[in-house]
Amino acid sequence: MFQNIGEIALLFGRTLKALPQTRRQFRKVLEQLFEIGNASLLMACVLSLFIGGVLALQTGPVMSERGLQSFIGQIVGLSLCRELAPVMMAVLIAGRVGSAMAAEIGSMKVYQELDALQTMNINPIHYLVLPRMLAISLGLPLLVIFAILVGWVGGALVCVFNAQIAVSFDGYMKSLGNGIDVLDVVNGLIKSFAFAVVIGTVSCHQGLATIGGPRGIGRSVTKAVVNSIVLILLLDYVLTRLLMHLDK
Amino acid sequence: MSDEAPQGVRLEVRRLTKSYNGQPVLHGLDFAVERGEVFVIMGPSGSGKTVLLKHLIGLETPDEGDILIEGEPAGSPGVMERYRMAMVFQSGALLNSLNVGENVGLYLTEHRLKPPAEIARVVAEKLELLGLKGTEEKLPGELSGGMKKRVAIARALVIEPQLIFYDEPTSELDPLIAVTIGQEILRLNHRMRVTSIVVTHDRDLAFGIANRIALLHEGRILAIGTPDAVQADPNPLVQQFLKADFRFNPETSTP
Known part of the structure; x- marks a missing residue:
């Protein structure tokens, strides 16, 4: 993976340089955005509902025992905003959308469709990479907002219906409201934007670097997903430190 | 044109x-x-x-x-x-996600050389020239090898x-x-x-x-x-x- 970092950075630079082409590629950005949302919304809903629920289930009884029920909403809310929603959604999107990007571009490379574009003087970065990068950079933060909200609901449901926790819906929401600041949500959105750029760049790079036949495409898809997840987790630590520093 | x-x-x-x-x-x-x-x-x-x-x-x-x-x-x-310059690839190299009409008109569409109605006219003209009239809506996967080659030639001619x-x-x-x-x-x-x-x-x-x-x-x-x-x-x-x-x-x- 690390031997390709230079190429990945170069692709990212070229994509940034192509940004003035955004208006021309607007229809493709919308198509990609639809693909991302349509493919992932239900999965994101189920995933975040259960993450919120499990968080409440893990922390709730212990905190209730110690009379700290009023902090459960805050803990669930903060964990979701700052960490779990951005990371889990990024992992989901890397598997669901990053793999599709690598497979589609990879198969276009193998079957000479990229060569055909070049002979028509159509830049594959403008035509393929830019719309995908823009769509994922917009789509993932939106999905994270959705996941945070659904996750909060998941936590509330467990708090209300679990006898060991026994926190009312109003109590949970009050704790959530007291403990969560807009900056916490912004923190998560910054992370998710950075993760989206990583997934888009790594997946498109793997697609463009595909060689061989169907086996090569399979290899590219695997590399795209694995490398994206590894980079997401590394970047998560760096961003957490950086954002904590900025919070002070 | x-x-x-x-x-x-x-x-x-x-x-x-x-x-x-x-x-x-x-x-x-x-x-x-x-x-x-x-x-x-x-x-x-x-x-x-x-x-x-x-x-x-x-x-x-x-x-x-x-x-x-x-x-x-x-x-x-x-x-x-x-x-x-244009190239007709051995495999045709048609974009599988686009239909025949979109493939043939791709150069004109992407370079914004003509309005959509004019592009549709040029595409129809080139397809007819190669005996492929009325195939605009078909996907490359629905075509035979010979048809793919002819679509690829039509795409090259549009340039x-x-x-x-x-x-x-x-x-x-x-x-x-x-x-x-x-x-x-x-x-x-x-x-x-x-x-x-x-x-x-x-x-x-x-x-x-x-x-x-x-x-x-x-x-x-x-x-x-x-x-x-x-x-x-x-x-x-x-x-x-x-x-x-x-x-x-x-x-x-x-x-």
């Missing part, structure tokens, strides 16, 4: 050399293709035909040597914009090329469709006066359409000239390639 047919361009290759991982593939090739000529590059598999073609269209960079279009190096700024490259245009086609494709190449060459460079190992196609033929073997040109001149070339390798046939000969076959 201008009514005036495009004029072909002259292409010259000088000392073109290419190696991959230290393995030489092209050894200092020198030849020129004149305006409006149908020039066929022939040779057995692995002789370097496709690598040469990729250099000519700008998909590969030579280690040494030059490719000149109307005397200007092909890689210099603005040449690809000034001289219109109004001055130089058109064909990579193995008759491979995987039955003889009747192969003849149709060969006739299309000649018809377009005659109608639009483009320069055509055809890479093939199909001897019937080469001798049927070429003004001149170059025979490539292990990255070197063994023979170059008119079909008659190549046919009369005394080089045993040339004769071996031209005269190879399927008939069983017990005297030459190995046990």
Whole structure:
């Protein structure tokens, strides 16, 4: 993976340089955005509902025992905003959308469709990479907002219906409201934007670097997903430190 | 779409050399293709035909040597914009996510050269020219090999090329469709006066359409000239390639 970092950075630079082409590629950005949302919304809903629920289930009884029920909403809310929603959604999107990007571009490379574009003087970065990068950079933060909200609901449901926790819906929401600041949500959105750029760049790079036949495409898809997840987790630590520093 | 047919361009290759991982593939090739000529590059598999073609269209960079279009190096700024070139790939290389109409009109759409209604008219005209009227909505996966090749030719024609490259245009086609494709190449060459460079190992196609033929073997040109001149070339390798046939000969076959 690390031997390709230079190429990945170069692709990212070229994509940034192509940004003035955004208006021309607007229809493709919308198509990609639809693909991302349509493919992932239900999965994101189920995933975040259960993450919120499990968080409440893990922390709730212990905190209730110690009379700290009023902090459960805050803990669930903060964990979701700052960490779990951005990371889990990024992992989901890397598997669901990053793999599709690598497979589609990879198969276009193998079957000479990229060569055909070049002979028509159509830049594959403008035509393929830019719309995908823009769509994922917009789509993932939106999905994270959705996941945070659904996750909060998941936590509330467990708090209300679990006898060991026994926190009312109003109590949970009050704790959530007291403990969560807009900056916490912004923190998560910054992370998710950075993760989206990583997934888009790594997946498109793997697609463009595909060689061989169907086996090569399979290899590219695997590399795209694995490398994206590894980079997401590394970047998560760096961003957490950086954002904590900025919070002070 | 201008009514005036495009004029072909002259292409010259000088000392073109290419190696991959230290393995030489092209050894200092020198030849020129004149305006409006149908020039066929022939040779057995692995002789370097496709690598040469990729250099000519700008998909590969030579280690040494030059490719000149109307005397200007092909890689210099603005040449690809000034001289219109198109390529018909062996597989057709149609974009599988687009339908036939979108594939054929892709160049015009992406470069915003015409309004959508005009693009649709040009696409319909080119498809009709190649006997594919009414196939605009079909996806490439729904087409036969011959239809894909013809769609690829239609896509190339939309560019109004001055130089058109064909990579193995008759491979995987039955003889009747192969003849149709060969006739299309000649018809377009005659109608639009483009320069055509055809890479093939199909001897019937080469001798049927070429003004001149170059025979490539292990990255070197063994023979170059008119079909008659190549046919009369005394080089045993040339004769071996031209005269190879399927008939069983017990005297030459190995046990």
